Amino acid sequence: TPNNTLTVTTTTLFSPVFAGTFDTEFDITWGDGRGKVLNNGGLLTLSLDRASGSGFQTKKEYLFGKIDMQLKLVPGNSAGTVTAYYLKSKGDTWDEIDFEFLGNLTGDPYTMHTNVYTQGKGDREQQFHLWFDPTADFHTYSVLWNPHHIVFMVDDIPVRKFKNLQHIGVPYPKLQPMRLYSSLWNADQWATRGGLVKTDWSKAPFTASYRNFRADACVSSGGKSSCPAGSTRWFSQRLDLTAEDKMKVVQRKYMVYNYCTDTKRFPQGAPKECRH
Numbered sequence: 001t002p003n004n005t006l007t008v009t010t011t012t013l014f015s016p017v018f019a020g021t022f023d024t025e026f027d028i029t030w031g032d033g034r035g036k037v038l039n040n041g042g043l044l045t046l047s048l049d050r051a052s053g054s055g056f057q058t059k060k061e062y063l064f065g066k067i068d069m070q071l072k073l074v075p076g077n078s079a080g081t082v083t084a085y086y087l088k089s090k091g092d093t094w095d096e097i098d099f100e101f102l103g104n105l106t107g108d109p110y111t112m113h114t115n116v117y118t119q120g121k122g123d124r125e126q127q128f129h130l131w132f133d134p135t136a137d138f139h140t141y142s143v144l145w146n147p148h149h150i151v152f153m154v155d156d157i158p159v160r161k162f163k164n165l166q167h168i169g170v171p172y173p174k175l176q177p178m179r180l181y182s183s184l185w186n187a188d189q190w191a192t193r194g195g196l197v198k199t200d201w202s203k204a205p206f207t208a209s210y211r212n213f214r215a216d217a218c219v220s221s222g223g224k225s226s227c228p229a230g231s232t233r234w235f236s237q238r239l240d241l242t243a244e245d246k247m248k249v250v251q252r253k254y255m256v257y258n259y260c261t262d263t264k265r266f267p268q269g270a271p272k273e274c275r276h
């Protein structure tokens, strides 16, 4: 379709500008040497051992964007480990767009957990299994955040969409700039089968790898936001029918939890955004 052609053009034109920039675009914020930038800024690794995990964040804050990163998750027995990858704004009424990858026993699937917080309120979990082994190779995890919607994508396939439904009273993130964060940490109190499966520390250190960060995004600084040339494409992008169909297929086959259908949790009826 014409839409897809446009998307490909944008990617080709703008990707080289932002590639290989872990040393200039990110700060490793915690982990006492467990987070490392390698290959002249082209590769970043986080590790976790019994003493600590590690994490990094972007130097910049963004207000709308199409943000891509390739991740290769902790291989083998990763039960109890969580790799979080998210956008978040500051303050008590923050906005947040989350990917979290919950490790598992060798051979059992990772759970990809997603959530959207608006004005400090989340409770919008959807979880998926993946259609590939996320530890064998790098795969691209993206967020498209524009005034119409937030779309979560895996290898350019949309898996979840959070629409701007402000007109029916659902707050939408559009004023607070967000920074990108990632961390690898131990969550064996709850992550794997509700905490029954513990982290196997004899396999430590656990390592997750990152490459090909790309932010076609408006950068916010001192209350002003500036958008790169070509932004109009992703800024106004909506999913075409082909993309919507692909998303439906993924949700039907790979979604393992959806707050919208959790009637035990919401006996009064699903939250408003679920009904639109």
Ligand SMILES: *[C@@H]1O[C@H](CO)[C@@H](O)[C@H](O)[C@H]1NC(C)=O
Binding pocket: 102, 103, 104, 105, 108, 109, 110, 111, 191, 192, 193
């Ligand atoms: C781990 O694997 C089991 C068995 O396939 C699955 O039910 C579960 O959702 C997986 N993920 C986590 C985080 O436990």
